Amino acid sequence: MAQGFGLIRDTEIENTIQAYARPIFEAADLPAQTVTIRIIADNSLNAFVTTGNRMFLNTGTLVAANSSAEVIGVIAHETGHIIGGHAVTFSDQMEAALTTTLLTTLLGVAAGVATGNSDLGMAVALGGQGTAQRQILAFSRGQESSADQFALKALDESEQTAEGLYRFFERISGQELLITDRQDPYIRTHPLTRNRMSSIRAHIEQSEFSDNPPDPVLEERHQRMVAKLYSFLKPQRSTLQKYPETNTSLPARYARSVAHYRRGRLDLAVPLIDGLIEERPEDPYFWELKGQMLFENGRITEAIKAYQVSQRLLPYAPLILVAMAHAMVESGDPAYVVETQNALRIARQEDPNDIFAWDLSAKSYAINGQPGLSAYAAAERALLLGQFGEVVRFARKAEEELVTGTPAWVRLQDIKAVTRNYMDDMRSRNRR
Numbered sequence: 001m002a003q004g005f006g007l008i009r010d011t012e013i014e015n016t017i018q019a020y021a022r023p024i025f026e027a028a029d030l031p032a033q034t035v036t037i038r039i040i041a042d043n044s045l046n047a048f049v050t051t052g053n054r055m056f057l058n059t060g061t062l063v064a065a066n067s068s069a070e071v072i073g074v075i076a077h078e079t080g081h082i083i084g085g086h087a088v089t090f091s092d093q094m095e096a097a098l099t100t101t102l103l104t105t106l107l108g109v110a111a112g113v114a115t116g117n118s119d120l121g122m123a124v125a126l127g128g129q130g131t132a133q134r135q136i137l138a139f140s141r142g143q144e145s146s147a148d149q150f151a152l153k154a155l156d157e158s159e160q161t162a163e164g165l166y167r168f169f170e171r172i173s174g175q176e177l178l179i180t181d182r183q184d185p186y187i188r189t190h191p192l193t194r195n196r197m198s199s200i201r202a203h204i205e206q207s208e209f210s211d212n213p214p215d216p217v218l219e220e221r222h223q224r225m226v227a228k229l230y231s232f233l234k235p236q237r238s239t240l241q242k243y244p245e246t247n248t249s250l251p252a253r254y255a256r257s258v259a260h261y262r263r264g265r266l267d268l269a270v271p272l273i274d275g276l277i278e279e280r281p282e283d284p285y286f287w288e289l290k291g292q293m294l295f296e297n298g299r300i301t302e303a304i305k306a307y308q309v310s311q312r313l314l315p316y317a318p319l320i321l322v323a324m325a326h327a328m329v330e331s332g333d334p335a336y337v338v339e340t341q342n343a344l345r346i347a348r349q350e351d352p353n354d355i356f357a358w359d360l361s362a363k364s365y366a367i368n369g370q371p372g373l374s375a376y377a378a379a380e381r382a383l384l385l386g387q388f389g390e391v392v393r394f395a396r397k398a399e400e401e402l403v404t405g406t407p408a409w410v411r412l413q414d415i416k417a418v419t420r421n422y423m424d425d426m427r428s429r430n431r432r
Contacts (some may be wrong), residue, residue, distance in 0.1 A: 008039040023158035027417040068222040073165025080147030227251035231258035284313035321347040372401025
């Protein structure tokens with residue numbers, strides 16, 4: 001598991017969320033590859049979508065969910081916002097209200113919805129009473145009702161109960177009476193009404209799928225996801241209290257292995273993960289965790305072997321490929337160069353915006369005595385970081401080494417053009 005800029009990146013968790021979302025997206029005729037789902041490291045309950053079909057779920061929402069059905073219900077609701085184009089239509093509605101005296105307040109609401117920043121979204125609550133305020137809140141309630149109706153339809157079409165969605169709303173419904181600072185962001189950005197709750201309950205009572213139990217495979221994946229998130233994000237003491245030695249379930253042992261590893265107790269962590277591997281030798285995520293444990297404790301050769309098994313079991317997972325390549329680069333062993341570069345090539349194809357993958361590529365090319373490709377990879381990394389001075393420097397170095405017409409050389413011309421346009425634009429702005 002990796003964290004950065006408030007986001008959680010983990011292959012197992014992301015694949016679990018994708019498994020939840022797949023039937024919902026199919027019901028919506030929404031190609032899964034057009035939606036990006038990311039996990040935010042935040043204990044509060046929240047989920048939201050932004051333009052570009054981007055969906056965000058807080059870790060607090062995932063950990064608090066008692067079942068996979070609750071998370072699936074939330075995903076279904078947020079997919080309703082995507083299908084309804086609400087991230088766009090909200091902006092259109094805003095333009096119609098800009099003539100009112102609440103301009104500043106309403107801009108704050110728009111920013112809150114677009115970014116998921118609950119502090120910005122509090123603007124309406126802090127503003128005065130007025131026509132524009134009522135207009136925007138009414139429009140927001142309409143969006144929420146529309147998203148609910150889509151969620152119920154999608155859950156029915158995928159033959160899943162809406163009970164999870166109701167249970168999630170039921171959990172947060174009492175927060176409407178709390179002062180704003182104590183409310184979870186979800187209740188502030190998703191106005192909840194009795195009519196909405198009643199509508200969902202009425203649907204549950206008449207739907208033929210309401211008594212369908214959650215998929216047992218997804219339920220186990222949910223419990224594993226919760227255990228993993230809890231053990232990585234909470235204090236180790238809390239994990240060992242929640243998952244004591246007396247609990248011998250697979251999720252509990254998974255959580256304890258992470259807790260011991262985070263304490264530096266590999267003597268306790270490795271036997272636990274080895275026991276899980278013995279039970280399920282074809283589970284790529286157990287091998288991945290073992291690789292992470294060993295790598296972060298300096299046992300690089302053993303870590304590489306664990307990562308290699310994980311990668312064999314799940315060949316096209318970018319995060320696993322990059323983790324394996326990282327261990328191989330850190331080993332400094334030229335024998336791994338070909339495998340490293342193949343892994344990074346696949347990872348970059350799956351996620352071309354992975355800055356760390358480009359950084360490792362630059363290092364791997366340098367180890368292999370390929371300065372032109374090393375400089376080219378460094379230029380790609382600098383471009384993603386917006387370090388245009390560095391882009392120019394590495395591009396010049398790469399062009400001295402690369403053969404004209406090769407794929408890297410052709411791509412370098414695009415990089416130079418983007419950089420040139422950016423720098424011209426900045427000079428133009430400075431002259432104004």
